Amino acid sequence: MTIKIALAGNPNSGKTTLFNALTGSNQFIGNWPGVTVERKEGKLKKHTDIAIIDLPGIYSLSPYTMEEVITRNYLTTERPNAILNIVDGTNLERNLYLTTQLTELGLPVVVAINLMDLVKKNGDIINIEELSDRLGCKVVAISALKGSGVFEAAEEAINAAKNTKTIPKHRFSGAVEHAIAHIEEAALHSMPENQQRWYAIKIFERDEKVLKQLELSADIISHIEKDIKSAEEEMDDDAESIITNERYLYIASLIKSCYNKKNTGQLTASDKIDRVVTNRWAALPIFAVVMFCVYFLSVTTVGTWATDWANDGLFGDGWHLFGSSAYKEAAEAYAEPAAIIEAFEASAQKAGLEPQTATGLNTTAYLYDDNGNIEKKIAVTYEKYTQAAAVQEPDPADYGIWVLGLPTVIRNGLAAVNCAAWLQSLILDGIVAGVGAVLGFVPQMLVLFLLLAFLESCGYMARVAFVMDRIFRRFGLSGKSFIPMLISTGCAVPGIMAGRTIENARDRKMTIVTTTFIPCSAKLPIIALIAGAMFNNAWWVAPSAYFVGIFAIIISGIMLKKTKMFAGEPAPFVMELPAYHWPTAENVLRSMWERGWSFIKKAGTIILLATILIWFLASFGFDNQTFGMVDMNDSLLAVLGGFIAPVFIPIGWGQWQGAVAAITGLIAKENVVGTFGILFGGFSEVAENGWQIWANMRLVFSPLSAYSFLVFNLLCAPCFAAIGAIRREMNNAKWTLFALSYQCLFAYAASLVVYQLGLLFSGNGNALGSITAFLIVGLIAYRLFKPYEENRILKSTVRA
Amino acid sequence: MNTLKQAKVGERLRVVKLHGQGAVKRRIMDMGITKGTELQIRKLAPLGDPIEVNVRGYELSIRKEDAQMIEVEKN
Numbered sequence: 001m002t003i004k005i006a007l008a009g010n011p012n013s014g015k016t017t018l019f020n021a022l023t024g025s026n027q028f029i030g031n032w033p034g035v036t037v038e039r040k041e042g043k044l045k046k047h048t049d050i051a052i053i054d055l056p057g058i059y060s061l062s063p064y065t066m067e068e069v070i071t072r073n074y075l076t077t078e079r080p081n082a083i084l085n086i087v088d089g090t091n092l093e094r095n096l097y098l099t100t101q102l103t104e105l106g107l108p109v110v111v112a113i114n115l116m117d118l119v120k121k122n123g124d125i126i127n128i129e130e131l132s133d134r135l136g137c138k139v140v141a142i143s144a145l146k147g148s149g150v151f152e153a154a155e156e157a158i159n160a161a162k163n164t165k166t167i168p169k170h171r172f173s174g175a176v177e178h179a180i181a182h183i184e185e186a187a188l189h190s191m192p193e194n195q196q197r198w199y200a201i202k203i204f205e206r207d208e209k210v211l212k213q214l215e216l217s218a219d220i221i222s223h224i225e226k227d228i229k230s231a232e233e234e235m236d237d238d239a240e241s242i243i244t245n246e247r248y249l250y251i252a253s254l255i256k257s258c259y260n261k262k263n264t265g266q267l268t269a270s271d272k273i274d275r276v277v278t279n280r281w282a283a284l285p286i287f288a289v290v291m292f293c294v295y296f297l298s299v300t301t302v303g304t305w306a307t308d309w310a311n312d313g314l315f316g317d318g319w320h321l322f323g324s325s326a327y328k329e330a331a332e333a334y335a336e337p338a339a340i341i342e343a344f345e346a347s348a349q350k351a352g353l354e355p356q357t358a359t360g361l362n363t364t365a366y367l368y369d370d371n372g373n374i375e376k377k378i379a380v381t382y383e384k385y386t387q388a389a390a391v392q393e394p395d396p397a398d399y400g401i402w403v404l405g406l407p408t409v410i411r412n413g414l415a416a417v418n419c420a421a422w423l424q425s426l427i428l429d430g431i432v433a434g435v436g437a438v439l440g441f442v443p444q445m446l447v448l449f450l451l452l453a454f455l456e457s458c459g460y461m462a463r464v465a466f467v468m469d470r471i472f473r474r475f476g477l478s479g480k481s482f483i484p485m486l487i488s489t490g491c492a493v494p495g496i497m498a499g500r501t502i503e504n505a506r507d508r509k510m511t512i513v514t515t516t517f518i519p520c521s522a523k524l525p526i527i528a529l530i531a532g533a534m535f536n537n538a539w540w541v542a543p544s545a546y547f548v549g550i551f552a553i554i555i556s557g558i559m560l561k562k563t564k565m566f567a568g569e570p571a572p573f574v575m576e577l578p579a580y581h582w583p584t585a586e587n588v589l590r591s592m593w594e595r596g597w598s599f600i601k602k603a604g605t606i607i608l609l610a611t612i613l614i615w616f617l618a619s620f621g622f623d624n625q626t627f628g629m630v631d632m633n634d635s636l637l638a639v640l641g642g643f644i645a646p647v648f649i650p651i652g653w654g655q656w657q658g659a660v661a662a663i664t665g666l667i668a669k670e671n672v673v674g675t676f677g678i679l680f681g682g683f684s685e686v687a688e689n690g691w692q693i694w695a696n697m698r699l700v701f702s703p704l705s706a707y708s709f710l711v712f713n714l715l716c717a718p719c720f721a722a723i724g725a726i727r728r729e730m731n732n733a734k735w736t737l738f739a740l741s742y743q744c745l746f747a748y749a750a751s752l753v754v755y756q757l758g759l760l761f762s763g764n765g766n767a768l769g770s771i772t773a774f775l776i777v778g779l780i781a782y783r784l785f786k787p788y789e790e791n792r793i794l795k796s797t798v799r800a
Numbered sequence: 801m802n803t804l805k806q807a808k809v810g811e812r813l814r815v816v817k818l819h820g821q822g823a824v825k826r827r828i829m830d831m832g833i834t835k836g837t838e839l840q841i842r843k844l845a846p847l848g849d850p851i852e853v854n855v856r857g858y859e860l861s862i863r864k865e866d867a868q869m870i871e872v873e874k875n
């Protein structure tokens with residue numbers, strides 16, 4: 001039979017380190033049912049019959065946070081064979097508070113005092129035998145970081161599971177014990193004796209969740225209530241406070257007899273660091289520097305190199321191991337011959353001539369810069385053409401070591417076996433592109449997760465919340481929301497995953513819903529396209545996109561925190577600032593890998609399926625009444641775009657091209673530009689800002705409707721990769737759906753207001769549109785200024 | 801009534817009574833701020849809120865809004 005040992009303890013007590021030390025690589029990571037709280041389980045090293053369950057880090061078994069409720073439910077209903085309670089020896093007083101509660105559950109408990117090396121170094125002495133005696137359970141000293149004593153602790157827990165019972169030695173004051181005895185007798189006599197005490201104390205505390213679970217009859221409750229009331233009168237406090245007070249009084253007496261602190265009042269190393277890091281004046285500049293480093297490493301440098309390599313190399317044509325700069329030079333030098341060849345062949349075709357024999361033909365070739373301005377004019381003659389044609393086009397494979405990308409390798413393989421065109425397209429444009437969309441983000445994400453794991457485990461992340469709390473809580477967000485938003489300016493996928501560091505469920509959900517409003521790097525080409533095509537590259541277009549994003553976050557935060565969905569959970573109001581310490585490489589790397597892998601697994605499926613679906617819609621359609629592969633212009637997607645286009649008439653772009661581009665943008669936002677390239681001019685490839693199609697776009701869009709299109713695409717549902725990340729982090733289909741619907745609805749409302757009010761102020765407004773726009777503005781203003789009272793009781797239910 | 805909200809940085813205080821009820825009060829008590837507990841105000845966050853308090857040998861961050869529920873006296 002498998003022995004189950006539950007690992008319980010405060011956050012920052014070294015629980016993760018102990019769990020890793022005990023189980024090694026033998027871990028299973030999932031979620032507790034229905035919630036985003038992580039559930040880890042592993043087998044004890046060298047013992048296949050001993051399971052270690054890592055419970056969430058908690059301070060108490062109160063019914064007010066999700067983590068606490070999960071832990072309580074697990075301990076009282078699943079009843080593991082023993083509890084291994086890890087306790088931070090440098091912070092014994094508060095850590096033992098949870099211990100006093102765990103020993104009442106009627107389960108064998110072993111207390112492992114962690115950081116014992118640090119306690120000794122400080123010159124403090126903990127009397128282990130005395131503590132063990134007074135707590136009524138075995139106490140062992142360990143150092144999880146150094147690995148000393150951890151397996152002895154596990155052995156003790158196995159022993160305890162097999163042989164011992166833990167009977168709490170602590171007794172409350174007379175009046176309380178009297179009431180508890182009455183409660184046990186009146187309501188719990190049918191329950192096993194060793195479980196009665198915990199339930200009796202919870203009933204005494206009027207714990208709503210326990211009362212609901214036990215379904216006591218009304219007269220038992222009124223009978224019990226009398227006992228509680230009389231205890232409350234005698235002690236002049238409410239029942240919950242009486243219990244908490246007495247626990248801490250008891251712990252104070254334990255500390256007095258078992259703990260000898262050498263020096264008090266001297267500053268520790270951690271205090272000294274904090275004097276600088278959270279200093280009134282230095283805190284914000286230091287915060288800015290740390291954030292810049294995170295951004296610089298994960299978004300601009302290492303992260304971008306990794307993503308570019310994954311997207312353009314591994315899942316693109318291929319990449320250079322060496323010699324890429326030499327190839328770049330050669331490719332630039334080839335631009336002129338290429339332009340000459342193109343211009344000559346095009347004009348020959350127009351004249352109905354074969355370019356090889358069109359000796360008398362004269363034409364002009366143009367070289368363009370990044371904005372489509374003519375950089376150079378070249379008069380082309382037949383002679384020039386033959387010279388240019390003789391120039392060898394540089395082949396990347398000739399420069400340094402060129403490694404073929406996966407699609408190229410697969411394409412060559414498929415061509416070699418004469419694969420059918422549609423199957424080849426499915427494999428390359430559907431599946432490989434889909435897998436690439438998933439995996440392309442992983443390298444960058446790993447870089448970010450590495451940095452986050454470091455910031456979290458060294459203790460700086462708690463300081464981020466401390467420093468930024470004031471600003472972010474107004475919008476229903478946490479101080480820690482800053483990091484996801486910052487990362488989202490690069491890519492929303494790691495941004496959403498970075499929300500993992502926010503403990504409070506409400507703040508985390510709010511962050512996930514709003515963080516994609518920030519323009520990510522893939523939206524920059526859309527901004528460049530609209531700015532170039534419609535606004536003559538006006539300087540204000542790009543900054544305005546960021547303002548739209550920030551306003552969307554602020555408005556949404558304030559509106560959503562007043563809704564029922566978000567009001568149901570309490571805000572964090574007290575938070576520990578743990579002592580700084582240097583994290584181990586193993587813990588940081590493990591945390592990085594766990595998060596990366598969970599993205600690949602959970603988010604990957606949805607991204608892959610969605611990419612294949614859009615590929616199908618975009619490549620198939622009816623041509624001359626037969627179904628088959630067609631150009632995008634005739635595809636099912638175009639039909640679908642035409643069908644839903646009327647929806648977008650009120651926001652200014654009821655043309656099917658816009659609708660189709662918005663849909664292909666779901667695969668990756670930069671696809672909007674590529675799709676416009678196909679739909680507005682038949683270019684299979686356009687520049688990043690799409691200058692080739694600017695003129696054609698001006699025929700269909702007005703500046704106002706184009707800006708409305710931009711606003712919609714910035715704010716609406718993000719790309720599939722980000723949707724997958726949302727699904728992964730919400731761990732709940734309903735919440736994912738809510739997030740996407742809210743984003744689309746908000747995007748539509750914002751574009752409508754922009755377009756209709758724009759029409760009105762330019763003198764072309766229509767009554768219905770303007771009224772709707774004003775109604776939306778009014779509704780938002782009403783939600784913004786509606787009075788609001790923070791709810792402070794956890795109402796969400798957690799399945800047992 | 802003197803509350804933790806009005807306390808100055810560096811002050812050493814003793815908790816007289818906890819006001820309020822429900823989750824907030826319980827959470828504050830769970831973290832070790834109970835009747836008679838000694839507190840030392842370490843610092844204010846750069847933007848003036850929250851407060852950092854030393855309690856039972858560790859550092860705790862608490863918002864002013866919640867700190868006003870904690871009645872204190874000079875130690």
